[in-house]
Amino acid sequence: MDFESLIRVLAEEHRVMAAALARMEEAATEGDFDGIAETLRELDSVFRQHIADEESQILRLLIEELGVRGAEAEIKVFQQHRPIYKLMQLISELAPKSAPDLKADQRLLNDLFLEHTSLEEQGVFPKALRAYRDLQREGGSKPA
Numbered sequence: 685m686d687f688e689s690l691i692r693v694l695a696e697e698h699r700v701m702a703a704a705l706a707r708m709e710e711a712a713t714e715g716d717f718d719g720i721a722e723t724l725r726e727l728d729s730v731f732r733q734h735i736a737d738e739e740s741q742i743l744r745l746l747i748e749e750l751g752v753r754g755a756e757a758e759i760k761v762f763q764q765h766r767p768i769y770k771l772m773q774l775i776s777e778l779a780p781k782s783a784p785d786l787k788a789d790q791r792l793l794n795d796l797f798l799e800h801t802s803l804e805e806q807g808v809f810p811k812a813l814r815a816y817r818d819l820q821r822e823g824g825s826k827p828a
């Protein structure tokens with residue numbers, strides 16, 4: 685997949701994961717703990733592949749092109765991957781033990797996820813695309 689397609693796919697995956705989070709919240713409201721577990725399993729595999737792609741391709745390109753200091757803000761955004769993943773794990777442990785905690789953690793997860801994906805779509809992805817196009821113009825090596 686070329687880099688521009690990768691960025692489109694990643695943005696599309698944000699929609700898919702946001703929809704799964706909304707379904708999970710709905711399942712929690714209905715006390716449907718099997719539904720929560722099932723949605724989390726779906727999310728888990730999409731999210732893991734997603735962050736692996738972001739870190740191995742986008743982050744690598746930004747660091748190659750701009751250096752660690754030049755990519756400082758983007759590195760910070762990608763550091764949200766771990767807390768997001770931890771929240772998902774926490775939710776899977778809480779369900780069905782504690783409904784109020786579950787709701788609170790779901791809200792945290794939703795907020796963090798939305799903040800994260802909008803930072804990527806408004807900031808990280810456009811910057812990575814610019815870096816990629818600069819590289820292409822310079823005739824530099826194309827990321828895998």
Ligand SMILES: [Fe+2]
Binds near residue numbers: 735762804
């Ligand atoms: Fe991300």
Ligand SMILES: [Fe+2]
Binds near residue numbers: 698801804
């Ligand atoms: Fe992302």
